[in-house]
Amino acid sequence: MGYRQFSNGLARVIYDDALVGADCEKLFQRDWLEANSGGATVERGTAVMFEHNGVALVFKQYHRGGLAGRLVEKTYLYSRLENTRVWREFNMLRQMRALGLPVPRPAAARCVSVPPLAYRAALITERVPDSKNLTEVLCAHPLDNASWEKLGQLIARFHRNNVYHADLNASNILLTGSGDFYLIDFDKGVIRNTLSAKEARSNVSRLRRSLDKLQGRHTPFHFSEDNWQALEKGYAAGE
Ligand SMILES: Nc1ncnc2c1ncn2[C@@H]1O[C@H](COP(=O)(O)OP(=O)(O)O)[C@@H](O)[C@H]1O
Ligand SMILES: [Mg+2]
Structure with missing residues (x-):
C-alpha cells in the first residue's frame, strides 16, 4: 500500500493505491469522466465530481497561468516532473496529510507531454464528504x-x-x-x-x-x- 508511479508513453502518473487502482489512468480521460460524472463537462477551470469503486473523487485540470506560467510550461522536461505545478500540489497535499492538516487526500496526478515543449496536467483528490x-x-x-x-x-x-x-x-x-x-x-x-x-x-x-x-x-x-x-x-x- 502506498504511492506508486508509472509512465505510459508520454504520460506520467502518480497515485495512492489505497484510493484508486493501477488502472487509474482512465479516470483522466475526458470520455470516461463525462460518462461517469452524470454528464459533467470536462474543461479547464471546472472541477468534476465523480465516483470510482465507491470512492468519491474530484478531478481538476490545470489552466495555464500568465506569461511566467507559460514560460515554465514551455521549458517542461520529464527530469523536472517534480517541479510541475501538479506534482508539487500532489506532494504538498501528501505532506500536509502527514502533518494532520485538514486537506483532501491526493488520489492521483497525471502529466502528459505535448511535444515539442508543452504539457497537460490534472489532479484527482478525494472529495471531502458533505x-x-x-x-x-x-x-x-x-x-x-x-x-x-x-x-x-x-x-x-x-x-x-x-x-x-x-x-x-x-x-x-x-x-x-x-x-x-x-x-x-x-x-x-x-x-x-x-x-x-x-x-x-x-x-x-x-x-x-x-x-x-x-x-x-x-x-x-x-x-x-x-x-x-x-x-x-x-x-x-x-x-
Ligand atoms: N476535495 C474536494 N472535496 C470537495 N469539494 C472540492 C474538492 N476539491 C474541489 N472541490 C470543489 O471544487 C471547486 C474547485 O476546485 P479547486 O481545487 O479550488 O480548483 P480551481 O483551480 O478550479 O479553483 C472548489 O471551490 C470546491 O467547491
Ligand atoms: Mg479554487
Whole structure:
C-alpha cells in the first residue's frame, strides 16, 4: 500500500493505491469522466465530481497561468516532473496529510507531454464528504462568530506548519455539515522551512479581499466586519 508511479508513453502518473487502482489512468480521460460524472463537462477551470469503486473523487485540470506560467510550461522536461505545478500540489497535499492538516487526500496526478515543449496536467483528490465551499455557504446563510474564530485558528495552524497558500479565497475553503473546515487548491502553494510573517499576512489579506469582493457581487452575502474580527481573534489565538 502506498504511492506508486508509472509512465505510459508520454504520460506520467502518480497515485495512492489505497484510493484508486493501477488502472487509474482512465479516470483522466475526458470520455470516461463525462460518462461517469452524470454528464459533467470536462474543461479547464471546472472541477468534476465523480465516483470510482465507491470512492468519491474530484478531478481538476490545470489552466495555464500568465506569461511566467507559460514560460515554465514551455521549458517542461520529464527530469523536472517534480517541479510541475501538479506534482508539487500532489506532494504538498501528501505532506500536509502527514502533518494532520485538514486537506483532501491526493488520489492521483497525471502529466502528459505535448511535444515539442508543452504539457497537460490534472489532479484527482478525494472529495471531502458533505462539504460546501465558503462562497456557497455564505450565499446561503451566515456563520456564527464561533465558526469564524475556528476558521481563523485553522489558518494559523497551517501557518504554524509553515504552509503558504498562494490563493486563499473563500472558494478554496470547505465547510462540512459537522462544522469542520478544510483548505483546498494548493496550486502554487509551498511549505517553507520557516514561513515569514509577511507571507502569512498576505494569505489572511487575500481572504479578506475575496470576502469583500464577493459581498459586492452576491446578494445576500453573509459576511460582516464583526465576523472578520472573530476570524482575526481566532487567528491571533492560534499563532
Ligand atoms: N476535495 C474536494 N472535496 C470537495 N469539494 C472540492 C474538492 N476539491 C474541489 N472541490 C470543489 O471544487 C471547486 C474547485 O476546485 P479547486 O481545487 O479550488 O480548483 P480551481 O483551480 O478550479 O479553483 C472548489 O471551490 C470546491 O467547491
Ligand atoms: Mg479554487
